[in-house]
Amino acid sequence: MRNPVSRITAQHVSHAPRLRRLLTGVLCVLVVCSMLPSFSLPAYADPTSAEKKAEVDATAAKLNDWLTQLEQATNDYYAALDAHDAAVVRMDEAQGRIDAAEAVISSTQAELSGRASAMYKSGPLSFLDVLFGATSFEDFSSRWDLLNSVNSQNASLIAQNKAAKHEAETAHAEYAVQEQLAAEKLAQ
Numbered sequence: 054m055r056n057p058v059s060r061i062t063a064q065h066v067s068h069a070p071r072l073r074r075l076l077t078g079v080l081c082v083l084v085v086c087s088m089l090p091s092f093s094l095p096a097y098a099d100p101t102s103a104e105k106k107a108e109v110d111a112t113a114a115k116l117n118d119w120l121t122q123l124e125q126a127t128n129d130y131y132a133a134l135d136a137h138d139a140a141v142v143r144m145d146e147a148q149g150r151i152d153a154a155e156a157v158i159s160s161t162q163a164e165l166s167g168r169a170s171a172m173y174k175s176g177p178l179s180f181l182d183v184l185f186g187a188t189s190f191e192d193f194s195s196r197w198d199l200l201n202s203v204n205s206q207n208a209s210l211i212a213q214n215k216a217a218k219h220e221a222e223t224a225h226a227e228y229a230v231q232e233q234l235a236a237e238k239l240a241q
Contacts, residue, residue, distance in 0.1 A: 076123060129241075137238035140231045147228035154221035161214040168207065 100108075187193035 073127070076126075133238045133241040137235050140235035140238060144228055144231040144235060147224045147231060150224035151221055151228065154217040154224060157217035158214055158221065161210045161217065165207070165210050165214070168203075168210075 187196055
């Protein structure tokens with residue numbers, strides 16, 4: 054079962070190169086605009102080379118700051134994308150555990166239902182049936198072993214069923230947590 058979050062991931066990842074080109078283009082436009090000569094006229098004198106150098110240094114500092122911010126934003130983007138992908142993987146693992154647990158629950162319930170149906174049709178085998186229905190000590194021993202074996206198998210099936218239900222509940226909870234985390238990271 055694919056979830057809507059993993060579909061969004063594929064679309065989101067396919068837009069990453071376009072986003073990077075767009076951000077690079079915007080940054081280039083901003084740099085070019087900041088390097089254009091200012092249209093204000095100086096009051097008394099032309100700027101000196103020291104003033105021009107200071108202006109270039111200030112523009113270069115802005116550019117370096119923007120590049121640092123762009124790099125940080127890119128790193129944050131890819132970190133969030135990686136965290137989202139990891140959450141989707143854990144969601145898939147939880148879904149696999151859910152499916153396995155539900156298969157165990159289904160099979161143990163079917164077996165227990167079959168045993169209950171057979172017991173209903175043939176009548177229950179109780180301690181008194183074993184004690185008073187035996188014709189010899191060997192018959193008593195055989196019936197007693199059969200009764201213990203059936204009870205042991207039923208107890209084992211019930212324990213498996215309970216464990217599978219607990220695993221399914223745990224996996225459902227993990228799935229919900231990872232689904233929320235994936236959605237948060239995708240939004241980020």
